[in-house]
Amino acid sequence: MNNSRRKMLRGTIFTTIGLIVLLLLLYKKILIYKNDKIEENALLSILNLFEITFGKMLLFAVFSLIFFGLVNIYTSKSKVKVDKGKLYSYIILFLSMSLYFTQKYIAAKLPDNFFESGRKLLEIGFNVNRYPNSGGLIGSFLAFPFYKIIHFGSISVILLIMIVLSVLFLLKDFIAFGVMLIIALIKYYRSDEYRKKSKILKAKKIIEKKEQQNMRLDKREELKNKIINARKEKLSFELSRKPKAETEDGEEHYSNSELERKQKEWLDYLEEIRRDKERKKKAEAFGLTRKTAQPHEESSKANIEEEKENVSPIKTVHSFHEEFEIQKEQDKIQEMPGSSEEIIQNNDFYNESQSIQDQFMENELIEEELNESILMNELDITEISDNDIHNTPAPDHTVQAQETRQDSANKYEKMRIHSLEKEMPPVQKTFSPETLIQKETKNNEQTGGQYEQEEFHKVSIDDIFVQREPDENKRREMEKIIQENVAHLESVLKEFGIDAQVVDYQRGPTITRYELVIPKGIRVNKVTALADDIAMNMSAESIRIEAPIPGKNTIGIETPNKVKEPVYFSNLIRNKELKDPKTLKVILGKDIVGRDRIIDIAKMPHLLIAGQTGSGKSVAVNTMVASLIANKSAKDVKFIMVDPKMVELMPFNGIPHLLLPVIIDPKQASIALKWAVSEMENRYRTLMEVGVRNIQSYNELGGMEKMPFIIIIIDELADLMMVAAGSVEESIARIAQKARAVGIHLVVATQRPSTDVITGMIKANLPSRISFALRSQIDSRTILDSPGAEKLLGKGDMLLLENGSSKLERIQGAFISDEEVHKLTTELKANYRTDYNEGILFEMENDIEKDELFNEAVDVIRQEGKASISLIQRKLKIGFNRASRIYEQLMDCGVINEDKQVMMDEE
Known part of the structure; x- marks a missing residue:
């Protein structure tokens, strides 16, 4: 029998014995109560034997047997060797604990006779019932050699030390590992990396907390708006509902015209009630004053009579009731035909009505002056005491009456003007062109041309572009899919022999970039060559590999999201960066980590856009234009738009920012480009005369007419190159080379980026490029000087190559709907006047x-x-x-x- 089989047999025996004894211990009470059977007596005897042998160490011994049995079984199948030092330490631990438990029952010195001492020790071992916590026979036999000193307390201390040392020796590997782990953790907690990540984590928690607060505030705001809107709808419904007496025609609600007429009647009725209340209050106040003045009536009678004599030659004074009748007639005159809206629509009628009213009011003013002067004198008299009356000399009533009349006239004139302003509704959009031009010029002089556009931005942006909240359920689903893709991507690469690890990922609206670290010795192109295989295994439309990511030691694999998040222009237009008056910042969309991506056309300074049909090229141009016209006034930015296709840029036709209508004829486009070259030269001469270097410095000078930026947008360059390639190429090259400093910028788009369209001269002078989805790698190299555009997904997926940068940046373009463009342009056309410079084309035709x-x-x-x-x-x-x-x-x-x-x- 070889060694492995012996180990297997030994392990099986140890484990079996241990399990049997463990079961006996668990069913010990049952065996004691049912000991009438022979089999149960035998099992109880076996259990008693083990208890006598091991005593309190029985459980320890049982688990030790099971443990050693399992170790033997495990080591029999492998080449793992048991450490003998640890085995000896375990045995020492067992024996020390047995002797320690036995020593606890020896409180006094044992007899000097060895046999007497042995009998005492054996009694401790055998009598389990009397000594239940002893170390059993093993502990008793171990105490024989030490029967003379076993009762000393120092023996217990020595045994405890041996137990502790044995445990430490058994656990030395774990202790060493724990110490190393603690040291490593301390070093890590003191490292800059931990501090940096702690700061990031803290910032993350703060941001998440703020986001939660903002979400709560948004929900409260939404709930508040819902309640208010519901109340508004209910009030509108109640206002429009007819009373039962008027529902005979079958209509339960007023029409718009009827409702407007009824509302005017109701408001007039309330106003009449208010006036009646004011008249009653005046009457009561006057009556109270008369009562107060009665005790002093006799003393002031002479003065009043003298005052009446002074003013009587002018006009007889009306009584108080007659005064209120005059006030009623005056109110009727103010409510005569010739309201504010009719006056604005019919100036002749307004002037005639106004002259009649002024004449009538002038006559009434004389009566009102006299009445108020007498009333004021009477009130002054009531406040004077009897002593003051007798001691004060009589005033010059003639002078006093004149001053009173003058003050009363001024007060009445102010009240009349205030009442007219209050009753007349605000006038909007009814000024003559001359008045509008003067007002616009005055505003531009005071505010630098920014006031109108700021007002438009504050009032109209929220109405035109509705904020759209992201779907949190989709985001959670996306995160779950990304976690699955991480494990899937690693397993796919392992199948091809690359033990790569995903160390990070960045989730964008439509794509997710996974950052991989590959082992040393594996070439990068081995990963890039697997692009199609990875796409197939991950069931992706297409993937793009960036190897390596600039500035990192990782490889980026960009895969499309199965759950895509739309990027809406309406959510990005409120970005504060767009309001900078010194820049031409426009919205592109969001990058691969979900941040808003905004570029400054003034720093581009010229942009070349390419993309096949349906890739999102025209939508990107629309977002750029919309970004500028929504945040810049027509005094700041002007456009020349060339649209040979006659559909893409036509919605912007008529906005105040255009220098001339949208050009659809390629020949006129060539002429307009030549005018731009001429304008560039004129601007350079202007800058030279005032001694400044660029348009920003020029516009900061005081007393100068502001020089607007000019942006030339060409939606399809290929059509222009087919008709007038020479002149168009020359004009574009000249503008691109020199026009940056004078504020003229080019945005050129084409769907065919071939070398006959994008010539070497054009490409060299348009440093910033945007590429949407293209058909081939050759087209991608033409526009970007590198492949990658053929892997894009379309629908706004783009690659940006900024001026001065060699790094391609992937962006998901923002989407602006035709309805939003229509609302924006309609609002601009309705509020601002368009002044075309159509002489551009005529003059240039003559100047060829x-x-x-x-x-x-x-x-x-x-x-x-x-x-x-x-x-x-x-x-x-x-x-x-x-x-x-x-x-x-x-x-x-x-x-x-x-x-x-x-x-x-x-x-």
Whole structure:
């Protein structure tokens, strides 16, 4: 029998014995009560034998037998060896504990005779009932050699020390590991990494707490709005409901016109009630004053009579009741036809009514002055005591009456103006163009042209762009899927022999980037070559691998989210960065970690956009334009929009920010680009004259007309290059090279990024690029100088290459609906006037520089009845380059069309 089998047999025996004894201990009480059977007596005898042998150490011995049995069984199948030192320590521990428990029952010195002492020790071992906590026979036999000193207390201390040392020796590996762990933890807690992560964790908790608070506040606000809206709807319903007496026609509610008329009647009725109450209060106050003044009536009678004599030549004074009748007539005059709305709509009627009313009010003012002067004198007299009356000399009533009349006239005039302003509704959008221009000029001088746009932003942004809250259920589902993908990605790479580990991930709206660390010695291109295999195993539409991530020692694998989170323009437009007046910041969308991505066109300074049909290119252009027109006034930013497709940019036609209507003709676009070159040169001359370097410095100067930024947007470059490639390429190159400092910027978009459209000159001068989904890697290299765009998902998924950066940044573009664009442009068109500079196209048509042989070329093609570069080259005997320039000039002037047909007649 070999060694492994012996170990297996020994382990089985130890384990079996231990389990049997353990069962006997568990059923000991049952065995004691039912000891009439022979089998049960035998089992009880076996249990008593073990109890006599081990005493209190029986449980320890049982578990030791089971443990050693299992160890032997385990080591029989492997090459693991049991440490003999630990085995000896375990035996010493067992014996020391047995001797310790036995020593507890020896309180006095044992007899000197060895046999007497042995009998006493055996009695302790055998008598389990009397000594239940002894160490059994094993403890008694171990005490034999020490029978003379076993009763000393020092023996207990020595035994305890041996027990502790044995335990420490058995647990030395665990203790060493624990010490190392504590040291490592202390070092880690003192490290900068722990402090940094602690700060991040603290910041995370603070942010989460704030988010929870904001969520609670939003919920409260939402609940409050719901309650208020419900109340508003209920009140509106109650107002529009007809009384039962008026529901004979079957209609239970008023129409809009009827409701408006009824509301006016109800308000007029309430106003009449209020006036009646005020008249009653005045009457009561006047009656009370008269009663108070009665005791002094005799003393003041002479003064009152004298006052009446002074003012009587002017007009007879009415009684108090007559005064109220005058007030009623005055109110009727104010309520005459010619309300504020009718006055604004009909100026002639307003002026006539106003003159009649003023004349009537002037006559009434004289009566009111006299009444108030007498009333004030009477009130003053009532406050004077009898002594004051006898001691004070009589005043000059004539002068006093004049002053009183003047004060009363001023007060009455103020009251009349206040009542007219209160009764007339506010006038909106009814000013003449001259008044509007003067007001706009005054506002621009006072506020730098920002007031109107700030008011528009405050009032209209919340109405046009509705905030949309994210779906928390989708977010939780997304997090669950990401955790599953982490394990799946690691297992997929292991199947291909790469023991990679996902150390971090960053979740965006539509994609998630997993950061991998690969073992040393494995090449990076081994991972990149598995892109298609990883996509197939993860059931992904497509994946993009960034190896390595710039600035990190990790590889990024970007996979599309199965649960996508939309990025709405309406949620990003409220970002405070967009309000900076010195920048041209626009919204792109959100990056792969979910942060708002905003770029400054002034720093780009020119942008080239490419993307196939349906990739989100035109939506991105719309978000850029909407970002600027919603936050910048027409005094700050102007646009030239070129839309050969005639549909993408037409919703913006008519907004006040346009220099001229949206251009749809490629020839006019070429002319507009030449005007932009001319405007650039003029601006540089202006900057040179005042001694500044850029448009920002110029606009900060006082007393100068503000120079707006000009953004030229070309939605489809390929169409322009087909019609007038030479002039368009030259104009774009010149603007891109020089126009940044004078505030002219280009945004050029195309869906065909081939080299004949995006020439080397255009590409070299447009440093910032955005690429949406493209068909091939060649197109991606054309626009970005690197692959990757062919892996994009479409629907706004883009790669951004900023000016001065070699790192591609993946962004999910924001979505703005056609309805939101329509609301925004409609609001701008309704509130602001559009002033086109249509002379741009006319002037540039007349300013086209023609070749000296231009007229001769016209004669040649008219005689031949056709046109071509080779024909002009042969007939005029010039070089190919000059002939091609003349040919382009003929096309620009409309002499020939795109089909090489002569369009000019004899005139």
